[in-house]
Amino acid sequence: MTAAHDILGDFLGQGVALAHADPRLACIDAHPEELKYVQQAVDSRKREFHAARACARQAMGLLGEPPVAIPAASDRSPVWPPHLIGSISHCATFCLAVVARKGENYAAIGVDVEPAEDLPVELIDAICSPREMAALDEKPPEHRLLWARILFSAKEAVYKCQYPLTGTMLDFQDMEVTLADTCFQAKLQRQAGMFGKGSILEGRVTFAHGCIVTGVTVPLAGLGA
Structure with missing residues (x-):
């Protein structure tokens, strides 16, 4: 595992610790309390799961936190220690974890990693609104489906x-979602908890190790805006 500042810098801002790994290459000692969550999974899925959680523990260590187990909830989302917030994402070649202390700068953080490859064209209608598809049509034709993957x-x-x-x-x-080269805005089309219809969440986009990396934060100051 590697502290991700070498490729991502302060991708999500001050106070967010990042770590990454290639699950194909990482030598992972799986936490015994986490084995049950992927007991029936194929080997590649197990490698991604354990590598990503090992990254999360490394990110915790960057904050001076102990390397505790990260259980999976019934919906498979990670369960963080009560005083931390975080997010994990992984694909076949890249795992990324971000962790921050709850109540310092952010109320929530979320990351996603995807192969930097064209999105299958048959998925566009399900993922994109008419306005988003119109924006994609303005991209160079040879890059349109890659931008669609970024939007996804x-x-x-x-x-x-x-x-x-x-x-x-x-x-x-x-x-x-409205995309720019290194950032994006997402406008909610329905209410989600404290976020009313029309609320805007802001995120960032970059590329690392052949993957698209996107991240979103909810600043404490903007919670409920």
Whole structure:
């Protein structure tokens, strides 16, 4: 595992610790309390799961926190120690974990990683609103489906950021994303807990190790805005 500041810098801002790994290469000692969550999974899924949680413990260590187990809730979301917030994402080649202390700068954080590859064209209608599809049509044709994958990742990060606060199961059509080169805004199309319809969550986009990385934060000052 590697502290992710070498590639991501202060991707999500001050006070957020990051760590990453390649699950194909990482030598992972799985935490015994976490084995049960992927007991029936295929080997590749087990590697990703354990590598990502090992990254989370490394990120905790960067904050001076002990390397405790991170259980999975019934909905498979990570259960963090009560005084921490965090997010985990992984794909076949890259795992990323971010952790921060609750109540310092942010109320919630969410990250997503996806292969930097074209989104299958058959998924666009389910993921994109008409306005988002019109924006994609303005991109160079050879890059349109890669931008669609970035949009998909942005929506995943938004979902993972808001869910611990609201418990709301947002669909892809429940938010509309405006992409820029290194950032994005997501406008909610329905209420989600304390976030009313029309609320805007802001995120960032970068590339690392052949993957798209997106991240969203809810600043404490903006909670409920």
